[in-house]
Amino acid sequence: MNKFLNDLERKIGKYAIVNLTKYIVMLYAVGYVLQLAPQSVNITNLLNLDPYLILKGQVWRLVSWVLIPPGSFSLLIIITLMFYYFVGNGMERTLGTFRYNVFIFGGMILMIIASFVTMLVYQVFFGITGDALGMLMFRSSGAFSTYYIQMMVFLAFSVIYPDIQVLLMFLIPIKVRWIAIAYGIILAYQCIGALINKDFATFFAIASQFINLLLFYMSTGKLNHIRPGEIKRKREFKSSVKMQPKGITRHKCAVCGRTEQDDPNLEFRFCSKCNGNYEYCQDHLFNHVHVK
Template structure:
């Protein structure tokens, strides 16, 4: 059991279902704020100097800033990431998906504060507001895309609802674009890109158990469950029965059952007969 499993057992009940909907709804709110009250957006940005002076709402409000102010692009973005995020949440589970999104937000905030500390303690000046700019969760949502492509690399999507393309090729294009913007972009954009990639690497690639969410592993488990289901239905609704004594978990909830790898067939034994039975050949 890795660290995510342990966290889920302790605080999994606090996970927010359909987190993608709330994130995308925030984009819509931010779009109308920029459209109707453009000056108000200056009170939403992630600015460490202003946060340290008491404007703590900026730790969260920057999430409302949409990645684009073009209405058509925003509509395509909302439709795409609603689909990807919903599938990813069903694949990972609500808690793991929550951790993935919130860790990306957390890494971005920490990275901006580290940048502020470098300006303040190394150069002796406060970080200029123009150095960060309007940081949005654009690259955090793009990390959703990367995670989806890593799990379902051969799944095809319709680019702009017209061109069919596999996720792995879109992921390669994204990686090239991210590298380009990292080299040519400003400090704020580099921070956002690095934070999103760090989130992907730490959460996804470093987790050895994430392979069990892949389509091949899930298909294998489904086949095994389907093949073993007829052999694991007994009277009274029991799912386990010892092939020697006939006891089930209904007779004693403390009994443990295991299949024997040396027996030919699906033979299950209780803890008292697992090592003492005669193997079926």
């Protein structure tokens, strides 16, 4: 995964959008202004992600749905967007502009795919076609929004910075990891409930973003230790090296100081962006301050 992203960054990394979160929040602001239009003109119905109407020629819906903000305008929404801006900028600084762009646009592409898969399921497995399918997809299009993408941005942030503390309700200090676990359980419950109730739009919308989160998690290298090739490499390495004197380690993280003696499953890598031979464990390879 990392090799693929590195190759892709070398080829098209220069096109990545710097400070992408700022532009997303600006798009939401435009969406709130559009919501001020008279009730007789329902802007949302003209912008939402409706695959049935896209195939009828309304191709602008492939892009316009990102203008629909996640909820009606309120003080809580303002606070949520400010927090989202903080989280998004933190992720961009840690991952780099290109990889953050890949995560956001990957979520959008998967959401579009989810909408078409939903329509295909209704057609193939339930035999719904024509105007009935159009009405069904029109009612379901609300599920295909940026809300779940935002949620996954926060869950990805918690993967990188699990121990950061925030003030819940501006009063209770709590680590990000516990909020993320609660959100993850809620989303998983909604996803399973949607499948049971045959609400395939919600099911595929949430599932598509969990796939994006899984791909992000894989790109951090946290799953390298379970790859068959990596397991074989470790086995061959242990059988080929000589015994190390007691108390001397081969690897040591420059951030937390952990070695292979603390956890034999830890992965260590040198950072190509740091000046010098600085080695980091898998938990700090992507979220350390580069030594210049």
